Amino acid sequence: MRPALSVWGRWTAGFLAFPIAGLVGRAAAGPVDDVMSALVGGGVAGAVIGAGQALVSSGRLSLPRWSVATATGGGLGLLLGAALVGYRTDLGSLAVMGAVEGVLLGVAQACALPRTARLPWLWAAAMPLLWATGWTVTTLAGVGVDVRFTVFGATGALTFSALSGVLLHGLLPPTVTDRAAGSDSLREVDA
DSSP states (O other), rough: OOOOHHOOOOOGGGGOOOOOOOOHHHHOSSSSOSEEEEEHHHHHHHHHHHHHHHHHTTSSSHHHHHHHHHHHHOOOOOOOOHHHHTOSSSSSHOOOOOOOHHHHHHHHHHHHSSSOOTTTTHHHHHHHHHHHHHHHHHHTTOOOOOOSSSOOOOOHHHHHHHHHHHHHHHSSSSEEOOOOTTTEEEEOOOO
16 A cells, blocks of 8 residues: 555544544533533543544654644633534534634644644644534434534544545655555654
Protein backbone atom coordinates (compact mmCIF):
# COMPACT_ATOMS: atom_id res chain seq x y z
CA MET A 1 0.00 0.00 0.00
CA ARG A 2 1.31 3.47 -0.82
CA PRO A 3 2.43 5.41 2.28
CA ALA A 4 -0.10 8.23 1.84
CA LEU A 5 -2.98 5.80 1.43
CA SER A 6 -1.79 3.76 4.39
CA VAL A 7 -1.69 6.80 6.68
CA TRP A 8 -5.09 8.03 5.46
CA GLY A 9 -6.56 4.54 5.84
CA ARG A 10 -5.42 4.22 9.45
CA TRP A 11 -6.73 7.72 10.26
CA THR A 12 -10.08 6.92 8.65
CA ALA A 13 -10.30 3.63 10.58
CA GLY A 14 -9.94 5.78 13.69
CA PHE A 15 -13.63 6.63 13.26
CA LEU A 16 -14.20 3.66 15.59
CA ALA A 17 -13.05 5.84 18.49
CA PHE A 18 -16.16 8.02 18.09
CA PRO A 19 -18.85 5.48 19.08
CA ILE A 20 -16.66 4.33 21.97
CA ALA A 21 -16.21 7.97 23.01
CA GLY A 22 -19.97 8.49 22.82
CA LEU A 23 -20.61 5.56 25.13
CA VAL A 24 -17.93 6.62 27.61
CA GLY A 25 -19.07 10.26 27.52
CA ARG A 26 -22.68 9.28 28.12
CA ALA A 27 -21.67 6.94 30.97
CA ALA A 28 -19.72 9.78 32.58
CA ALA A 29 -22.29 12.56 32.17
CA GLY A 30 -25.61 11.21 30.93
CA PRO A 31 -27.51 12.86 28.09
CA VAL A 32 -26.36 16.31 27.00
CA ASP A 33 -29.20 18.34 28.47
CA ASP A 34 -27.48 20.89 30.70
CA VAL A 35 -24.21 22.77 31.13
CA MET A 36 -22.46 20.19 33.30
CA SER A 37 -23.38 17.17 31.16
CA ALA A 38 -22.18 19.01 28.05
CA LEU A 39 -18.88 20.04 29.63
CA VAL A 40 -18.09 16.69 31.26
CA GLY A 41 -19.52 14.50 28.50
CA GLY A 42 -17.83 16.52 25.77
CA GLY A 43 -14.53 16.52 27.63
CA VAL A 44 -14.57 12.79 28.30
CA ALA A 45 -15.64 11.98 24.74
CA GLY A 46 -12.98 14.37 23.45
CA ALA A 47 -10.27 12.64 25.47
CA VAL A 48 -11.24 9.25 24.02
CA ILE A 49 -11.47 10.61 20.46
CA GLY A 50 -8.15 12.44 20.80
CA ALA A 51 -6.41 9.35 22.14
CA GLY A 52 -7.86 7.24 19.34
CA GLN A 53 -6.81 9.74 16.70
CA ALA A 54 -3.29 10.06 18.09
CA LEU A 55 -2.91 6.29 18.21
CA VAL A 56 -3.88 5.87 14.54
CA SER A 57 -1.82 8.86 13.37
CA SER A 58 1.30 6.76 12.73
CA GLY A 59 3.23 8.71 15.34
CA ARG A 60 2.47 12.03 13.68
CA LEU A 61 0.50 13.43 16.66
CA SER A 62 1.58 13.57 20.29
CA LEU A 63 -0.78 11.38 22.33
CA PRO A 64 -0.78 13.62 25.43
CA ARG A 65 -1.02 16.94 23.56
CA TRP A 66 -3.66 15.78 21.09
CA SER A 67 -5.78 14.07 23.76
CA VAL A 68 -5.75 17.09 26.07
CA ALA A 69 -6.48 19.49 23.22
CA THR A 70 -9.37 17.36 21.98
CA ALA A 71 -10.78 16.96 25.49
CA THR A 72 -10.55 20.70 26.15
CA GLY A 73 -11.98 21.76 22.80
CA GLY A 74 -14.62 19.04 22.90
CA GLY A 75 -15.82 19.88 26.40
CA LEU A 76 -15.90 23.65 26.00
CA GLY A 77 -17.18 23.40 22.44
CA LEU A 78 -20.08 21.09 23.32
CA LEU A 79 -20.90 23.29 26.31
CA LEU A 80 -21.17 26.41 24.14
CA GLY A 81 -22.73 24.73 21.11
CA ALA A 82 -25.40 22.80 22.99
CA ALA A 83 -26.31 25.79 25.17
CA LEU A 84 -26.52 28.05 22.11
CA VAL A 85 -29.16 25.79 20.51
CA GLY A 86 -31.00 25.18 23.78
CA TYR A 87 -30.00 21.48 23.76
CA ARG A 88 -32.32 20.87 20.79
CA THR A 89 -31.62 17.89 18.53
CA ASP A 90 -33.22 18.80 15.21
CA LEU A 91 -30.96 18.75 12.15
CA GLY A 92 -30.37 22.51 12.03
CA SER A 93 -29.63 22.75 15.75
CA LEU A 94 -27.15 19.88 15.64
CA ALA A 95 -25.37 21.39 12.63
CA VAL A 96 -25.03 24.72 14.46
CA MET A 97 -23.93 22.95 17.65
CA GLY A 98 -21.34 21.00 15.65
CA ALA A 99 -20.03 24.13 13.97
CA VAL A 100 -19.65 25.93 17.31
CA GLU A 101 -17.95 22.92 18.87
CA GLY A 102 -15.74 22.67 15.80
CA VAL A 103 -14.49 26.23 16.31
CA LEU A 104 -13.16 25.54 19.81
CA LEU A 105 -12.02 22.04 18.97
CA GLY A 106 -10.25 23.21 15.82
CA VAL A 107 -8.34 25.96 17.60
CA ALA A 108 -7.30 23.63 20.43
CA GLN A 109 -6.18 20.91 18.03
CA ALA A 110 -4.37 23.36 15.74
CA CYS A 111 -2.31 24.40 18.75
CA ALA A 112 -1.48 20.72 19.39
CA LEU A 113 -0.25 19.99 15.86
CA PRO A 114 3.50 19.41 15.58
CA ARG A 115 5.72 22.40 14.80
CA THR A 116 6.37 20.93 11.35
CA ALA A 117 2.71 21.24 10.36
CA ARG A 118 2.11 23.34 7.27
CA LEU A 119 -0.63 25.95 7.72
CA PRO A 120 -2.04 24.56 10.99
CA TRP A 121 -4.82 27.14 11.03
CA LEU A 122 -6.36 25.39 8.03
CA TRP A 123 -7.16 22.61 10.49
CA ALA A 124 -8.89 25.09 12.79
CA ALA A 125 -10.80 26.61 9.88
CA ALA A 126 -12.00 23.20 8.63
CA MET A 127 -13.23 21.78 11.93
CA PRO A 128 -16.49 23.79 12.18
CA LEU A 129 -17.58 22.54 8.75
CA LEU A 130 -16.39 18.97 9.34
CA TRP A 131 -17.91 18.70 12.82
CA ALA A 132 -21.25 20.09 11.53
CA THR A 133 -21.04 17.56 8.68
CA GLY A 134 -20.56 14.73 11.17
CA TRP A 135 -23.76 15.68 12.99
CA THR A 136 -25.64 16.20 9.73
CA VAL A 137 -24.67 12.80 8.30
CA THR A 138 -25.52 11.07 11.57
CA THR A 139 -28.94 12.73 11.72
CA LEU A 140 -29.74 12.02 8.06
CA ALA A 141 -28.72 8.37 8.55
CA GLY A 142 -31.63 8.04 10.97
CA VAL A 143 -29.67 7.73 14.19
CA GLY A 144 -31.82 8.59 17.22
CA VAL A 145 -30.03 11.83 18.04
CA ASP A 146 -32.89 12.87 20.32
CA VAL A 147 -31.19 10.92 23.13
CA ARG A 148 -28.60 13.73 23.22
CA PHE A 149 -25.29 12.05 22.50
CA THR A 150 -21.96 13.68 23.33
CA VAL A 151 -20.65 13.10 19.81
CA PHE A 152 -22.05 12.15 16.42
CA GLY A 153 -22.45 8.49 15.47
CA ALA A 154 -20.42 6.07 13.38
CA THR A 155 -21.77 7.26 10.01
CA GLY A 156 -20.85 10.85 10.78
CA ALA A 157 -17.55 9.74 12.29
CA LEU A 158 -16.61 7.79 9.17
CA THR A 159 -17.40 10.80 6.98
CA PHE A 160 -15.53 13.16 9.32
CA SER A 161 -12.49 10.89 9.55
CA ALA A 162 -12.24 10.29 5.81
CA LEU A 163 -12.38 14.02 5.05
CA SER A 164 -10.18 15.19 7.91
CA GLY A 165 -7.64 12.48 7.04
CA VAL A 166 -7.04 14.05 3.64
CA LEU A 167 -6.48 17.42 5.32
CA LEU A 168 -4.24 16.00 8.03
CA HIS A 169 -2.07 14.23 5.48
CA GLY A 170 -1.57 17.52 3.63
CA LEU A 171 -0.71 19.44 6.79
CA LEU A 172 1.68 16.89 8.29
CA PRO A 173 4.31 15.88 5.76
CA PRO A 174 6.21 12.76 6.72
CA THR A 175 9.78 13.27 7.83
CA VAL A 176 10.94 9.67 8.23
CA THR A 177 9.84 6.58 6.33
CA ASP A 178 9.96 3.48 8.46
CA ARG A 179 11.15 1.04 5.79
CA ALA A 180 13.49 -0.90 8.12
CA ALA A 181 10.48 -2.62 9.67
CA GLY A 182 9.15 -3.49 6.23
CA SER A 183 6.35 -0.99 6.63
CA ASP A 184 5.18 1.92 4.54
CA SER A 185 4.05 3.75 7.67
CA LEU A 186 5.20 7.31 8.14
CA ARG A 187 6.45 8.67 11.42
CA GLU A 188 6.69 12.26 12.57
CA VAL A 189 9.92 13.00 14.41
CA ASP A 190 8.79 16.35 15.76
CA ALA A 191 5.85 15.17 17.84
